[in-house]
Amino acid sequence: MNTPRECHSALLSIGVAAPSLRLPAAQVAAGWGRTGGRGQVAVCSPSEDALTLAWLAASRALDSASIPPEEIGGIWWGCTRAPFAEGPSLSFLGAALRLQTNSEAALLSGSPHAGIDALLAADDAVTSGRVRTALVIASDSILPALGSGLEAASGAGAVAVLLSAEGPALLGQVTTQWSPVLDRYRGDLETETREVYDGRLFREQVFLPLCQTVGSALTADPSSRWSLPDPDGRLGRTLGERLGSVKVVSTTARAELGDTGAAAPLLGLAAAMGDPGTLIAVGFGGGRATAISIQINAPVPGSSLVEQHLSGGQEVSYTEALRCRGQLSASGETVEMAVPPGSAMFVRGSHEMLALLGARCLACATVNTPPNVHPTCIRCGAIEFELVPLPLHGTVQTFVVNQTMPAPFVAPLPLIVLDLEDGSRISVQGASDGSDLHIGVAVDLQLRRYALERGVPIYGYAALVSTASENTIERPSA
Template sequence: MVSGIVSYGVYIPRFRIRADEIARVWGGGDDISSSLRVFEKSVPDLDEDAVTIAVEAARNALDRADVDPKRIGAIYTGSESHPYAVKPTGTIVGQAVCTSSSFTTADFEFACKAGTAAIQACLGLVGSDMIDLGLAIGADVSQGAPGDMLEYTAAAGGAAYLIGKRDLAAQIEGFYSFTTDTPDFWRREGMPYPEHSGRFTGEPAYFKHVTSAATGLMERMKTRPEDYDYAVFHQPNGKFPVRVAKMLGFSKKQIEPGLVVPMIGNTYSASCLIGLAATLDIARPGERIFVTSFGSGAGSDAFSIKVLDRIEDIRCNAPSVRDYIGDAEYLDYAMYAKHKGKLRI
């Protein structure tokens, strides 16, 4: 029996800050927005963190397919902004969404691809019949130092996927990973903000790993870009996924439904997964989706996904990505700094 996606859910905070408001404080103006192709980003509320975002996304996934949470045998939460250095996020999520304590959990961290790594772990447990359902989550309240280029893109959001064998909304046909030790982005213990290697994060990191994972999967499955109706690539900004899609032979039309970064910013571990959710929100049975994540450090996971008939039954039972994007309240830089805890005493 094949494994795949039983349900999915997302959560994006309603607060936003526009890129030109950040530029008003630090300079750069329209040049930065047009260069990054990110025009606004999501901001967590004062009482929101990676845990609360993960819980909301998980609840939406359960509600969308009316799944009994007692069926969940594993919960893996991927994030690079877990609120505790020593204390699992997964136990809090499990307590909030499950009615049983009979599940295993662990926190994942691999920059922006920890969420797709969680999906792979769930696929292994489900595929070996060790559990009925696995809950894989990517959730982040990502950080950028004041005035740094990351501040224009580092956003907040989460996506949760229930992985199983029964009542599938989409089949995961195969996956392929490509990983190397490429130190393009890092944050040491105790540092409040990450550091990055500027343009180095592009060519030897993002583009090398995304193209290698994507071509590896297509070679393994003997598929081509034209075999897919949609494609989703990790979205650190608005230009990288467009460029890598072109490099691989995918069209702009294929990536447009999942390209949400210009409106909500880079949600890190949730970025690729929210793009996939936005695509599932409109995809029809029989259509195929090609997905490739990226995490600095560095690695990529590529997936081939086929949408099944059940998507029509569950699609409208929880908020869509576009529902969250449309529910926006804008902050000025002072309130944004307060929300993000940038004011330190």
């Protein structure tokens, strides 16, 4: 008998993020000489990945809760495909979110179950009293095997929640079941995710039995709303019928983004967190299934913005999506950075680049940027500073749009000089094609991936015109 245990933490807020591109399933089918194909999936642009989506979702959750980053006691991130297979993925994300460097941190990976793993690990930390406020993030950008059914099903997205001892929504019962069986997987030294070997065998003897077991073990009533895993666009509906024709609310996010892997369980419930009642999320992956209930007593801050932040995106062709995913690239030379990512410049300046820090002069209060290249104040020549976080809002002072760029950069690429709200001036890339820019226009800054250098993702900030959609349109180069 599968007896649920009780969680004891509460949700303070929620934030979500979606990439800027959408790939219709019909485009995938046409690329392989087939007809048909229903729905669409979300695809990351060249400057987006699982980390930039995680940053955006977490930033929105923090803003909705009005909690400064320094009050976060720990970060738990669930992600099937972190930017580094082995490396400082979590440290990069923590720095970009401006968290304390001594905060607790854990990266959960290995399967789409990682998002649920992160939530439960953070609940344990809050319940035990180790941290007062925990940041939980689940994000994914799945790279499907070419020619597989996953191409028309695998998407991208992110969700973040803040946990504490008290809040408008309470985590309730949780139950888990596992079986040592092979579902979809990615082997060592492989880059693409493989689909299941036998779809019917997987459905009838792996997916449905495990998910039914955990879903049926929770106490639910007919009014409960469910988020169900749906890796192929059909299994979610079948599971809902097996559970007794339950009310499934995750279909909206699934239809917009496709299967979002580790983010799917909570992302499917995000919009429903604005209405009181019982929510149940079922997560699956790696031969494991978990169901967890959430009691919504009052609207969760951030839930009213979910639909706005998930909708939109520009349609791209199959070949454009392949270029964005790095599965189709032109031959020839690429331009390398003059300074390797592991060099002293990056070791000394990485934190200030990721956290977007400036150095305020203690003598005249001038903010010097970037701190690492200004040992003396640019205004008075003093040598004593304090590091300060720079605002993520400003106005365009001047800009230029590069219409031709060498690989791996994508043209058109705007380069912008900004005057930030605190008076400091910085230079950043633009996140659009530049057609919406003009001198004096207000912009917001978002974390983006500038390049992939020697296997290392290089992150920086890109400017988006404030009045534009937050799902900024970016297209791969021709």
